[in-house]
Amino acid sequence: EAGVVQSPRYKIIEKKQPVAFWCNPISGHNTLYWYLQNLGQGPELLIRYENEEAVDDSQLPKDRFSAERLKGVDSTLKIQPAELGDSAVYLCASGLQGLSEQYFGPGTRLTVT
């Protein structure tokens, strides 16, 4: 069974540029999560989807971050414009509705210069 797929794995951009990350969850998983992980810290939730609905986006900085999951399958997280402090690893995870186990992708390492 294929795991959670994320692309790109690495991205380097200059500040003020836009950037987008893509995630394809495990087939059949209707819950999708985006996390941010700073160096030396645990992941922090940005947004959680149940199918195509964002049910928890309280931690998403909405002035520059946006996310979508149009058909309830894959998802895109966007930052516009990026700031130096956005340099981090962005993790996507998926799971089955009603269960707390989450399955993580390898993440996208973003470097903003």
Next chain:
Amino acid sequence: DAKTTQPPSMDCAEGRAANLPCNHSTISGNEYVYWYRQIHSQGPQYIIHGLKNNETNEMASLIITEDRKSSTLILPHATLRDTAVYYCIVLSGSARQLTFGSGTQLTVLP
């Protein structure tokens, strides 16, 4: 969700059992104990979870004290590939948000 306390780092000899402790003294009756690990440059990986009883799967065993205020994750025969940060997380059965702390860096030594 209850807060957890873990040692920042531990070492273990290859082939020996690794016992990773976690304190969760404020855990409430409907909260589960979850363990995840994160190998360098990878996403976190689910290991095991439990409520009251001890649990075992192909990866590890989870021992929860009778008062549920602490637990221990046991890797029975640690290998070099078990070197990772191990996170202990407490959350209610209805919760969907994992709150990761700093975890324990386990280093398995040859």
